[in-house]
Amino acid sequence: MDYEIFELGDVTLQSGVMLPDAFLAYKTYGRLNADRSNAIVYPTAFGDRHHNNEWLIGEGMALDTEKYFIIVPNLLGNGLSSSPSNTPPPFDKSNFPQVTIFDNVRLQHQLVTRKFGIEKIALVTGWSMGALQTFQWGASYPDMVERIAPFAGTAKTWPHTFVFIEGVKAPLLADALWRNGNYTEPPTAGLRAIGRVYAGWGFSQAFYREESFRQLGYRTLNDFLAGFWDRSFLGLDANNLLAMLWTWQHADISANSMYCGDFEKALRSIKAHATVMPGRMDLYFTPEDSEYETRRIPNANFRPIESIWGHFAGRGINPDDTEFIAAQLKQILDVC
């Protein structure tokens, strides 16, 4: 096991449900300095685990382990932090409670403050659902977070993204083996089919037109669909996926008692320096939604990733995009 567990005890979620013995799985990189001023929080994305974030972390890299103490908390529902797959009855499987992005960030805040005694965070950054958490950190803890750098993600789930996620769920729910979450064997046909649905959304039209999947080592479109996409959700637990998708569909930095649904106010309340990096051709976290939000954050720069890799421009698999994101992160970390 290459990660730590932070025990949260009994946690009352935003929904009012009490989740007993909740826990966060996390990994840290680098060392916390004496005045605890060098912490970076870098939450994980949908279906990811901490190791998926490591492409930005290391000596001399954007998130430099020589300078910074990087905490990567795993998203609730991802199978390492509290999830349908690892919670005992009565909250196991499809009975796992609905968890919000706000819940995730509140519990990460407990990890950061109680475990490490950190009072200021130098930077929160993250991709996709990690970006949702990044914005939430800025809105939930405006006096604590000095910088945010969300990439390929927004401050709430906009309506079209909600619809796109309905389509992602659809084949799983249509698989008879799923049995409303009480499956006795994995609904593999549905899980595999999710990859086919996702394939058209993850990358842009231009990515496919120009056959950029060749850069990933796939010779043909069919190789890419079978090799990259069909397996991407196959090993994951169906209830875990559905729990994370619920979290995603209901994300909104203002959906809490701090902001009472006033999204504009929540955006205005973010005090952090912000570098917002949508993918120019992202089909669901669109640059238009991102620009709308960025304009309302007082101290924010809009820095689109000029790439045809769509949402996956933020995945760390295209060197040009990685270079751009890394440069932006270095730049914002130099801002006082």
Place this chain on the structure above:
Amino acid sequence: MDYEIFELGDVTLQSGVMLPDAFLAYKTYGRLNADRSNAIVYPTAFGDRHHNNEWLIGEGMALDTEKYFIIVPNLLGNGLSSSPSNTPPPFDKSNFPQVTIFDNVRLQHQLVTRKFGIEKIALVTGWSMGALQTFQWGASYPDMVERIAPFAGTAKTWPHTFVFIEGVKAPLLADALWRNGNYTEPPTAGLRAIGRVYAGWGFSQAFYREESFRQLGYRTLNDFLAGFWDRSFLGLDANNLLAMLWTWQHADISANSMYCGDFEKALRSIKAHATVMPGRMDLYFTPEDSEYETRRIPNANFRPIESIWGHFAGRGINPDDTEFIAAQLKQILDVC
């Protein structure tokens, strides 16, 4: 029965398979004039039937029944023309042969010439898969077709559209009731799920952001998903859908012995006056692909439908878009 049947006899398809007793279902509107110079061909789109095209047809309308003789042939596989659902064994159900856009247009040509003795076609027009057929008419019969006006469709299925269709098929194939096409009861879970997948593709991000579904009488996003989308594929035959999707995925005006896969040559060979109308925010028949093609057709105008209704800008359900398309059709029909 509000349509006619044209018996084609035994038809050898592009694939080499002989389909016995093939037939086209079609409906005509208006009257063929004495010199047979006023014919318009207006093929149907994926999952549609002739009546779905009627929003452009009528007295004083864009396709004016006082002036023109409009022939609407039903797409092979749509349940009215030869289809998996209406073909006897051994070519019934999942054994129905693979039919191309080229095949469709060749058989429509037989209808037009043998049944009606038409030698010149004033206009071919169509939406989506109807546009694929429109381009094919222009490339297959360059000396016969005087004008083409494809809307929200392209001259071939570009790679991303192929991938999007993979996602449309995915939930149906994941439904255990489907049984590789040998279902004994309809795979309703899969058919319903197709609507959820399609919902994100049919309309643009902006359409959902601005809640334009309210113009269709739906009060909430969930009403729209349940009322518009969940039922849209539910009554259709699964093998028919898959047959049409195969046709769609393999569309290419140059995929035949006339052009031997030389797409540029096929585009250059279109002699018709062309008005090409992509939806500006169409997520699968993209304006970029459409512009690429239009530039290569010698006598073509590029006229995007400036709309947030995405692919469904060409569906005849948004008055502004309908007005634009109608005006373009009237204009091209006036060109000598």
